[in-house]
Amino acid sequence: xxxxxxxxxxQQAGVxxxxxxxxxxxxxxxxxxSDQVSKRILKIAAKLKYKPNQLARGLRTGKTKTIxxxxxxxxxxxxxxxxxxxxxxxxxxxxxxxFGSTEDNEEKAxxxxxxxxxxxxxxxxxTPTLNLDKEIALxxxxxxxxxRYFPNVKDFNYVVVDNFQGAYVAVSHLVEQGYRKxxxxxxxxxxxxxxxxxxxxxxxxxxxxxPAGKNMIKxxxxxxxxxxxxxxxxxxxxxxxxxxxxxxxxxxLGICGIESIRSLGLQIGxxxxxxxxxxxxxxxxxxxxxTCVAQPIEEIGRRLIQLLIExxxxxxxxxxxxxxxxxxxxxxxxxxxxxxxxx
Amino acid sequence: xxxxxxxxxxQQAGVxxxxxxxxxxxxxxxxxxSDQVSKRILKIAAKLKYKPNQLARGLRTGKTKTIxxxxxxxxxxxxxxxxxxxxxxxxxxxxxxxFGSTEDNEEKAxxxxxxxxxxxxxxxxxTPTLNLDKEIALxxxxxxxxxRYFPNVKDFNYVVVDNFQGAYVAVSHLVEQGYRKxxxxxxxxxxxxxxxxxxxxxxxxxxxxxPAGKNMIKxxxxxxxxxxxxxxxxxxxxxxxxxxxxxxxxxxLGICGIESIRSLGLQIGxxxxxxxxxxxxxxxxxxxxxTCVAQPIEEIGRRLIQLLIExxxxxxxxxxxxxxxxxxxxxxxxxxxxxxxxx
DNA sequence: CTGAAAGCGCTTACAG
DNA sequence: CTGAAAGCGCTTACAG
Numbered sequence: 237x238x239x240x241x242x243x244x245x246x247q248q249a250g251v252x253x254x255x256x257x258x259x260x261x262x263x264x265x266x267x268x269x270s271d272q273v274s275k276r277i278l279k280i281a282a283k284l285k286y287k288p289n290q291l292a293r294g295l296r297t298g299k300t301k302t303i304x305x306x307x308x309x310x311x312x313x314x315x316x317x318x319x320x321x322x323x324x325x326x327x328x329x330x331x332x333x334x335f336g337s338t339e340d341n342e343e344k345a346x347x348x349x350x351x352x353x354x355x356x357x358x359x360x361x362x363t364p365t366l367n368l369d370k371e372i373a374l375x376x377x378x379x380x381x382x383x384r385y386f387p388n389v390k391d392f393n394y395v396v397v398d399n400f401q402g403a404y405v406a407v408s409h410l411v412e413q414g415y416r417k418x419x420x421x422x423x424x425x426x427x428x429x430x431x432x433x434x435x436x437x438x439x440x441x442x443x444x445x446x447p448a449g450k451n452m453i454k455x456x457x458x459x460x461x462x463x464x465x466x467x468x469x470x471x472x473x474x475x476x477x478x479x480x481x482x483x484x485x486x487x488x489l490g491i492c493g494i495e496s497i498r499s500l501g502l503q504i505g506x507x508x509x510x511x512x513x514x515x516x517x518x519x520x521x522x523x524x525x526x527t528c529v530a531q532p533i534e535e536i537g538r539r540l541i542q543l544l545i546e547x548x549x550x551x552x553x554x555x556x557x558x559x560x561x562x563x564x565x566x567x568x569x570x571x572x573x574x575x576x577x578x579x
Numbered sequence: 580x581x582x583x584x585x586x587x588x589x590q591q592a593g594v595x596x597x598x599x600x601x602x603x604x605x606x607x608x609x610x611x612x613s614d615q616v617s618k619r620i621l622k623i624a625a626k627l628k629y630k631p632n633q634l635a636r637g638l639r640t641g642k643t644k645t646i647x648x649x650x651x652x653x654x655x656x657x658x659x660x661x662x663x664x665x666x667x668x669x670x671x672x673x674x675x676x677x678f679g680s681t682e683d684n685e686e687k688a689x690x691x692x693x694x695x696x697x698x699x700x701x702x703x704x705x706t707p708t709l710n711l712d713k714e715i716a717l718x719x720x721x722x723x724x725x726x727r728y729f730p731n732v733k734d735f736n737y738v739v740v741d742n743f744q745g746a747y748v749a750v751s752h753l754v755e756q757g758y759r760k761x762x763x764x765x766x767x768x769x770x771x772x773x774x775x776x777x778x779x780x781x782x783x784x785x786x787x788x789x790p791a792g793k794n795m796i797k798x799x800x801x802x803x804x805x806x807x808x809x810x811x812x813x814x815x816x817x818x819x820x821x822x823x824x825x826x827x828x829x830x831x832l833g834i835c836g837i838e839s840i841r842s843l844g845l846q847i848g849x850x851x852x853x854x855x856x857x858x859x860x861x862x863x864x865x866x867x868x869x870t871c872v873a874q875p876i877e878e879i880g881r882r883l884i885q886l887l888i889e890x891x892x893x894x895x896x897x898x899x900x901x902x903x904x905x906x907x908x909x910x911x912x913x914x915x916x917x918x919x920x921x922x
Numbered sequence: 923c924t925g926a927a928a929g930c931g932c933t934t935a936c937a938g
Numbered sequence: 939c940t941g942a943a944a945g946c947g948c949t950t951a952c953a954g
Contacts, residue, residue, distance in 0.1 A: 239697075241931055252941045257933060268939055287697035291643065292931035295634045295946045302677075310666065316659035320680060323653065327679075332694060334645075334675050337663060351675060354582075354630035494864060518861045521837060584947055595925045600949060611923055635947035638930045 240284045248280050249273070256281075260288070294356060303544065304352035305335040306345065306362045308383070314487065314514055314531065315363070318382070321537025322361060329545055331358070340365050340425075340458065349375070359544045366427060378547035380540055384429040385557075393547060395539045395558045399429050402529040402562035403436025406483055406511040409527065411444045413570045415481035415509045418446065421469060421493060422485035423458035433485045433513060451476065456489075465492040466499075473500055473508075481509030481570070487516045490526065494518075510569045524568030532560050583627045591623050592616070599624075603631070637699060646887065647695035648678040649688065649705045651726070657830065657857055657874065658706070661725070664880025665704060672888055674701070683708050683768075683801065692718070702887045709770060721890035723883055727772040728900075736890060738882045738901045742772050745872040745905035746779025749826055749854040752870065754787045756913045758824035758852045761789065764812060764836060765828035766801035776828045776856060794819065799832075808835040809842075816843055816851075824852030824913070830859045833869065837861075853912045867911030875903050 246253045258267045264274040294300040307315040323333050338345040345365045359378040369386045381394035410418050420437045441448035454472045484490035490512025502508050505524045512528045519526035539558050589596045599620050601610045607617040637643040650658040666676050679691040688708045702721040712729045724737035753761050763780045784791035797815045827833035833855025845851050847867050854870045862869035882901050
């Protein structure tokens with residue numbers, strides 16, 4: 237249990253703990269410790285495999301070299317993939333990651349913030365729920381938001397994607413492919429990322445002089461479970477048999493949508509075109525494969541850490557807001573005519 | 580930055596920090612602090628929203644209330660789902676989770692162990708790589724292994740699944756469905772979980788007097804990437820056109836296998852039966868859907884934390900080894916004859 | 923029934 | 939060029 241402490245090294249080197257601390261923190265030159273002493277200390281530290289006690293250091297300096305990562309759901313492939321990148325990038329800078337999932341539940345999110353705060357993380361990457369801005373503003377440590385932000389609050393850093401553009405491109409692609417009566421299936425969530433996807437959808441339809449009325453928009457309660465979504469989507473499609481295509485505003489809605497469309501005996505693409513937000517292994521592998529607008533996961537993760545590290549280092553007062561473009565991945569679900577299949 | 584400390588409370592209550600500490604740690608009765616004083620302290624602590632500084636406490640007690648979770652790849656759906664459960668369960672006991680991915684790389688794994696150790700986590704949940712037993716044995720804190728273990732080392736706790744039984748059941752199901760020439764596609768990894776799956780496969784074939792020769796077993800280098808796996812599987816299938824069915828030993832092999840089979844223009848189920856280890860959203864949604872042997876993810880996560888907490892509380896000397904059964908999920912990929920499809 | 927004091931392992935302002 | 943000492947916020951053995 238007991239590890240090697242700075243005292244042990246001091247004793248063996250015949251110097252004071254102060255001197256050891258200076259040398260080990262690279263302040264030997266600055267503090268003008270003699271070269272011989274420095275070398276002696278370094279040698280002994282290496283021999284003893286000295287590891288500084290992070291708790292003690294943290295207590296003294298207030299830095300824990302830990303980042304708090306709050307996602308909506310670590311089991312969701314989008315968040316799991318971002319988490320992986322975040323972990324990797326953080327590691328390069330000597331930071332470890334404490335994580336938690338909110339399930340988009342405000343109470344859970346508050347609990348997570350509280351825990352991370354009193355564990356003294358040095359900075360936060362947060363996928364916020366609704367109404368979390370007050371608590372976040374009180375955090376006193378650098379914060380970068382992801383996936384969504386608070387439109388009314390200007391002074392948060394964030395890394396998000398251009399949801400409006402993504403939806404616009406998705407719908408425009410459907411139009412180009414010949415689909416006319418196009419619906420969106422989204423959630424009742426009033427969060428900004430969902431609102432922007434809806435706006436992009438409506439805007440694209442209007443630009444193309446296509447019907448964008450209320451019955452083209454189906455909003456499902458965002459706290460349904462998978463079977464619930466599937467059931468509701470099925471019901472909606474049954475009541476709107478004249479639709480040409482559907483735009484699903486999240487990957488889980490897209491996945492449920494596939495089940496719904498199938499259960500109705502419709503052929504994806506020829507009977508009903510579809511595009512989903514977010515890519516997913518399933519979309520690539522399905523037959524027909526599913527067109528989507530994909531998020532740049534690698535880049536999101538890299539930018540999150542880059543921004544956060546900068547904030548932690550400089551404690552800069554300027555906030556930065558990064559909006560990344562989405563990529564349309566054209567696949568078979570947006571092809572109207574059955575093509576002759578090769579291979 | 581500065582939070583409320585025990586001193587602030589002591590001052591306001593007109594008592595010493597010692598007394599405050601006793602009361603806040605529920606030792607008021609034991610230390611025979613008067614009820615009035617206790618109540619006063621509690622009231623002030625609540626009013627000030629006092630949160631104990633975990634660093635200071637950790638430094639003093641040696642407990643950080645943190646668990647280290649080392650998985651193979653947090654972006655893999657199996658590990659992401661287990662991580663979610665682990666996080667939830669840990670939270671119930673007041674523990675937070677620090678995580679890292681090894682990519683099944685020994686060096687990365689050693690690095691993670693080192694970091695977690697000097698961060699003083701109270702216990703570890705580890706998906707070990709090969710040759711990691713020595714380092715793990717030196718950890719000095721409770722450890723529970725997951726997914727795999729070291730057959731030669733008897734004194735580690737672990738929670739794993741019955742890989743042999745899973746493979747056996749999978750292959751037996753293929754036989755019952757009428758398939759005869761059955762191959763396994765696995766990796767060159769010599770880790771126990773892969774070995775057991777192979778053994779289960781061979782055993783099942785032998786029990787049914789079916790050919791279990793070398794050409795029924797295809798091992799791929801485990802460090803290939805997805806396209807690499809797909810290519811190798813395609814090559815193997817081309818060279819073995821007489822196969823009736825294939826058992827894929829991991830979910831990512833199964834996924835790559837689907838791509839291979841498709842690219843060869845074969846119909847899954849009727850032309851070539853298949854079962855995969857591990858369930859995955861894709862397997863349920865694909866058409867035809869894919870039969871698999873599924874791991875009990877919820878239970879794995881729960882047992883891991885339960886076992887680890889017990890070890891941390893009791894510091895018991897006995898080790899416990901839990902082997903959970905797998906569940907065969909029968910789907911369309913193991914049906915030989917095209918059925919009339921309803922709805 | 924309560925408190926003064928030591929100590930966990932560091933860092934750093936101060937002194938020489 | 940180097941060290942004694944204070945202090946980060948707790949807990950706990952000891953004393954009364």
